[in-house]
Amino acid sequence: MxxxxxxxxxxxxxxxxxxxxxxxxxxxxxxxxxxxxxxxxxxxxxxxxxxxxxxxxxxxxxxxxxxxxxxxxxxxxxxxxxxxxxxxxxxxxxxxxxxxxxxxxxxxxxxxxxxxxxxxxxxxxxxxxxxxxxxxxxxxxxxxxxxxxxxxxxxxxxxxxxxxxxxxxxxxQNPESTYEALSMYGTDLTQMAREGKLDPVIGRDDEIRRVIQILARRSKNNPVIIGEPGVGKTAIVEGLARRIIEGDVPTALQDKDVISLDIGGMIAGAKYRGEFEERLKSVLQEIKEADGKVISFIDEIHTIVGAGA
CATH class of the missing domain: 1.10.1780.10 (Clp, N-terminal domain)
Structure with missing residues (x-):
């Protein structure tokens, strides 16, 4: 200085x-x-x-x-x-x-x-x-x-x-990592679908319908997609985003935004103890403030366990 x-x-x-x-x-x-x-x-x-x-x-x-x-x-x-x-x-x-x-x-x-x-x-x-x-x-x-x-x-x-x-x-001393956290650490899959950036999903209709069914519940509405690497777990979520844009979902899901969260990005550069938790809290707060409009997707959700420790 x-x-x-x-x-x-x-x-x-x-x-x-x-x-x-x-x-x-x-x-x-x-x-x-x-x-x-x-x-x-x-x-x-x-x-x-x-x-x-x-x-x-x-x-x-x-x-x-x-x-x-x-x-x-x-x-x-x-x-x-x-x-x-x-x-x-x-x-x-x-x-x-x-x-x-x-x-x-x-x-x-x-x-x-x-x-x-x-x-x-x-x-x-x-x-x-x-x-x-x-x-x-x-x-x-x-x-x-x-x-x-x-x-x-x-x-x-x-x-x-x-x-x-x-x-x-x-x-x-690093407040920027908590500002506009959802856009900083998230990718709007519905916007990508709207812009034609997501390919059609083939052969996963049953799984997509099951995810839609769970999301439409009033409670116990958090599906976890389990499978070996490369079998198309992320593609199911992309298929959901496409269906929302096409209007091929129940009324309760028609105005939702599917946001894919980048947990690796939240962890990267977190120098101070608790900084990852602050970033995650900021993301969750913005999701809460969206008043139910956001469906968050966490790829490789097991990476959260012990993250930032």
Missing amino acids: AAAPAGTDDGVPRERERYTDAAWQAMEEAPSFASQVGSQYVESEHVFQAMLGQTISATGGLCRRILEKAGVKAPDASAKVADWSSKQPRVTSPGGAAPPANAAGRSLVSMIQDAAVLSTQFKDKFISIEHLLLAFGRDKRCGQRLLLELGVSEDQLKEAIDAVRGTKNVTT
């Missing part, structure tokens, strides 16, 4: 434990963006560039996800902030090269101070990407102007953040 200019006490939290992993990573990468354009100080736009550079995954890309939810294409935002940054005053050393930028500029100090206040207002335990993004949008020097040029207001940003976060708070 960029250091404060000598002789200043700006009150900016610099402890690693105050930030989420993604937020701290952005702060660490920001000086390289400042150096690329010959800036003497690390400013708010350099942190914004670092946040935009994080790819969308279970552990990052939250800035992109929020902006895209607000209707902004990430490449457009990257191009605009890069253009702004390149037009700012440059500093060169006697040899003509840009000196390394390692001091926090005023806009960055203000951005982090605002982000810390926002994290408190959100009742979050850590300063996260969404706090930095909102604080950047309040920066009159750069952020406010850039986001308005991209057609995004602070209210729209907040709505996008609410859409991504839902009712969740930042209680871990």
Whole structure:
């Protein structure tokens, strides 16, 4: 993270434990963006560039996800902030090269101070990407102007953040893995069937009908499909998804979405104790909030036993 200019006490939290992993990573990468354009100080736009550079995954890309939810294409935002940054005053050393930028500029100090206040207002335990993004949008020097040029207001940003976060708070240093968990760790088989991406299932009509019969019950309605590898267990579920799209199911199942959950993806990258459980809880909570509209399919369900331990 960029250091404060000598002789200043700006009150900016610099402890690693105050930030989420993604937020701290952005702060660490920001000086390289400042150096690329010959800036003497690390400013708010350099942190914004670092946040935009994080790819969308279970552990990052939250800035992109929020902006895209607000209707902004990430490449457009990257191009605009890069253009702004390149037009700012440059500093060169006697040899003509840009000196390394390692001091926090005023806009960055203000951005982090605002982000810390926002994290408190959100009742979050850590300063996260969404706090930095909102604080950047309040920066009159750069952020406010850039986001308005991209057609995004602070209210729209907040709505996008609410859409991504839902009712969740930042209680871990990797909260991104619990945001939009169902879409992050699930594949919508009914949508794939709607798009013609699932092949017809041959020879499994009896099994598909039996699964439909069990799912239509009011209780004891969780079928488990057992069989040797390669006999077509997953194909039965794909056949169910096709029948839902074709309307060839009882009325009680006609508006359902069949979501295949990726347990391996939930386990992957879970560094902290209990992180897998947090991801699984987030998925289950989103399924619950769907109010019965989601039929979840767990392939290789036995892999859950002992997972994340």
